[in-house]
Amino acid sequence: MIALTERSGTGTVPRRRRPDWRRMPVAPLSLLAGAAVWEVVGLLAGVPFFPPLSTVLTRLSKMVSDGLILPSLGDSLVNLALGIAVSLGVGLVTGVAMGRYRRVEAALGVYVYALLTAPSLVFAPIFFSLLGAGRGSIVAVVVMYAMFVIIINTASAIQAVPAQLVEMARSYGASERQLLVSVMLPAAAPMIMAGVRLGVGRAVAGMINGEMFIAVVGLGHVVTEASGRFDGASVLAVLLIIIAVALSAVALVQLVDRKITGWVPSTSRGNP
Amino acid sequence: MIEIRGLGKSFVGQDGGTVEALHDVDLDVVENEFLTVLGPSGCGKTTLLKCIAGLIPWNEGDIVIDGTPVRGPGPDRSMVFQNFALLPWATVLDNVGFGLRLRGVGRAEREERARSLIDVVGLSGFETKRPHELSGGMQQRVGIARALAVQPSVLLMDEPFGAVDEQTRRLLQEELLSIWEQHRLTVVFITHSMEEAVLLGDRVVLMSARPGRIAEIVPVPLQRPRSNDVGALERSGAYVEITAYLWDRLREMHEEHRPSEVAG
Ligand SMILES: Nc1ncnc2c1ncn2[C@@H]1O[C@H](COP(=O)(O)OP(=O)(O)OP(=O)(O)O)[C@@H](O)[C@H]1O
Ligand SMILES: [Mg+2]
Numbered sequence: 031m032i033a034l035t036e037r038s039g040t041g042t043v044p045r046r047r048r049p050d051w052r053r054m055p056v057a058p059l060s061l062l063a064g065a066a067v068w069e070v071v072g073l074l075a076g077v078p079f080f081p082p083l084s085t086v087l088t089r090l091s092k093m094v095s096d097g098l099i100l101p102s103l104g105d106s107l108v109n110l111a112l113g114i115a116v117s118l119g120v121g122l123v124t125g126v127a128m129g130r131y132r133r134v135e136a137a138l139g140v141y142v143y144a145l146l147t148a149p150s151l152v153f154a155p156i157f158f159s160l161l162g163a164g165r166g167s168i169v170a171v172v173v174m175y176a177m178f179v180i181i182i183n184t185a186s187a188i189q190a191v192p193a194q195l196v197e198m199a200r201s202y203g204a205s206e207r208q209l210l211v212s213v214m215l216p217a218a219a220p221m222i223m224a225g226v227r228l229g230v231g232r233a234v235a236g237m238i239n240g241e242m243f244i245a246v247v248g249l250g251h252v253v254t255e256a257s258g259r260f261d262g263a264s265v266l267a268v269l270l271i272i273i274a275v276a277l278s279a280v281a282l283v284q285l286v287d288r289k290i291t292g293w294v295p296s297t298s299r300g301n302p
Numbered sequence: 303m304i305e306i307r308g309l310g311k312s313f314v315g316q317d318g319g320t321v322e323a324l325h326d327v328d329l330d331v332v333e334n335e336f337l338t339v340l341g342p343s344g345c346g347k348t349t350l351l352k353c354i355a356g357l358i359p360w361n362e363g364d365i366v367i368d369g370t371p372v373r374g375p376g377p378d379r380s381m382v383f384q385n386f387a388l389l390p391w392a393t394v395l396d397n398v399g400f401g402l403r404l405r406g407v408g409r410a411e412r413e414e415r416a417r418s419l420i421d422v423v424g425l426s427g428f429e430t431k432r433p434h435e436l437s438g439g440m441q442q443r444v445g446i447a448r449a450l451a452v453q454p455s456v457l458l459m460d461e462p463f464g465a466v467d468e469q470t471r472r473l474l475q476e477e478l479l480s481i482w483e484q485h486r487l488t489v490v491f492i493t494h495s496m497e498e499a500v501l502l503g504d505r506v507v508l509m510s511a512r513p514g515r516i517a518e519i520v521p522v523p524l525q526r527p528r529s530n531d532v533g534a535l536e537r538s539g540a541y542v543e544i545t546a547y548l549w550d551r552l553r554e555m556h557e558e559h560r561p562s563e564v565a566g
Contacts, residue, residue: 192387194383194385194387195387195389197357197383197387198381198383198387199400199404200357200375201355201356201357201375201379201380201381202375202380202400202401202404202405202452203375203376203377203404203405204404208404212400212403212404213389216389216391217389217390217391219391291391293390293391293392293432294390294391295390295432295434
């Protein structure tokens with residue numbers, strides 16, 4: 031009798047407490063685990079090129095306070111931003127033209143695919159000799175890394191726009207420009223943004239590789255110097271900064287992506 | 303109002319062969335008429351409608367609307383699509399106002415007209431929803447509102463209720479009737495349902511396939527307005543008789559093609 035009234039009262043039955051895995055903050059836990067592994071392996075290994083995390087962090091804070099990091103980071107970010115800007119500008123326009131016009135695709139497709147698959151760093155010496163050992167060469171390397179994946183995704187995205195939407199817009203008298211701005215670009219946005227995300231990730235790699243090759247400025251320059259001194263702790267300290275830059279850049283793209291493609295129903299996105 | 307003379311249309315298939323989708327089609331649509339087009343699958347109904355819409359070119363003949371030859375899409379016509387063709391990123395309000403926006407109507411006027419059409423199709427309160435939040439029937443209401451918002455004199459509908467369930471289809475048919483009774487415009491309505499063709503149409507155009515031709519034009523002797531008692535209308539002798547007749551004709555067409563299919 032008592033049990034009955036209790037149940038009908040609120041309808042809540044005391045549940046046994048089990049750890050709810052879905053509620054666990056996965057990303058921070060994974061980072062924590064990674065840090066622990068690094069620390070332990072670093073301690074056990076005892077080699078100069080893989081010091082434990084604590085040593086690397088101490089070195090990092092010393093490098094920051096010695097003024098080694100921030101100016102280089104600033105230089106690198108400028109290289110990155112310029113490279114991404116050029117890749118986006120040229121990449122989006124080229125990609126849309128290739129996606130929309132068969133003849134443009136026929137003319138440019140072979141170059142785009144060739145340059146997408148070529149190891150981008152082989153162009154560094156060419157830029158180095160053409161543009162000199164300066165920012166221009168590094169930005170050019172970043173563009174070589176980032177632009178082609180943006181072009182190809184944009185072209186495929188435009189080609190994948192449902193024909194029925196294009197036909198609908200044409201039936202209402204849409205001009206070519208209206209078709210592009212009001213139908214094709216919004217419809218293609220999710221896939222274009224996926225390409226931009228890939229491109230930005232590759233841009234960070236391009237920035238570092240370019241700076242290491244054309245070692246005059248930026249974080250890549252710092253890495254090259256440190257590894258020349260066999261200073262493993264400094265190399266890894268800068269690596270931490272680079273990873274932070276890459277993650278922030280991708281997070282920024284995701285933020286923009288969510289603003290632009292917020293309309294995509296959650297059922298057609300991946301699982302959380 | 304719409305005069306179609308000797309219309310012929312062939313497609314070039316991927317294998318290089320040509321498919322004659324329409325052959326020597328003559329058709330006159332009277333102003334404010336509700337014309338339904340019925341025929342077996344693949345007989346060229348959609349092709350005919352797209353030619354009238356100015357969406358695809360044709361090989362022979364002429365289409366003239368109110369004295370002007372059709373050369374492409376025009377503001378006098380708008381189309382309702384079987385698969386709705388709504389913009390998935392746009393709200394109901396923006397979808398309904400889309401045609402107006404393409405035609406350069408300013409935001410304030412556009413939204414006012416869109417809201418009044420949303421009211422006409424019974425979607426008030428859903429203005430800020432996006433298509434994926436709506437049922438199929440509601441999505442097609444948006445499609446109809448979008449087509450009406452540009453105030454066309456000809457409404458072209460390609461199996462607009464083909465993708466919604468039976469019950470929703472009946473409701474939409476009744477609502478389309480009452481909208482048409484109030485607004486009065488010329489409608490060319492494609493369907494593969496005999497019942498729908500008879501219930502809605504003033505005349506039923508029967509098409510046959512391979513090549514697509516007009517086999518017969520059957521007047522529907524049911525009185526208007528029809529929207530207030532569809533049930534009684536469907537039990538009337540004239541309704542039963544004419545749907546039976548249409549089915550006889552369609553079955554003949556299917557049977558004509560069967561031997562050749564078996565023979566390969
Ligand atoms: N773009 C195209 N390219 C080649 N052939 C086509 C094309 N569009 C239609 N056809 C052919 O033209 C014929 C008529 O097609 P249409 O779509 O007009 O038929 P329909 O009467 O609307 O058929 P359904 O009832 O299935 O919608 C078919 O044989 C079809 O295969
Ligand atoms: Mg069709």
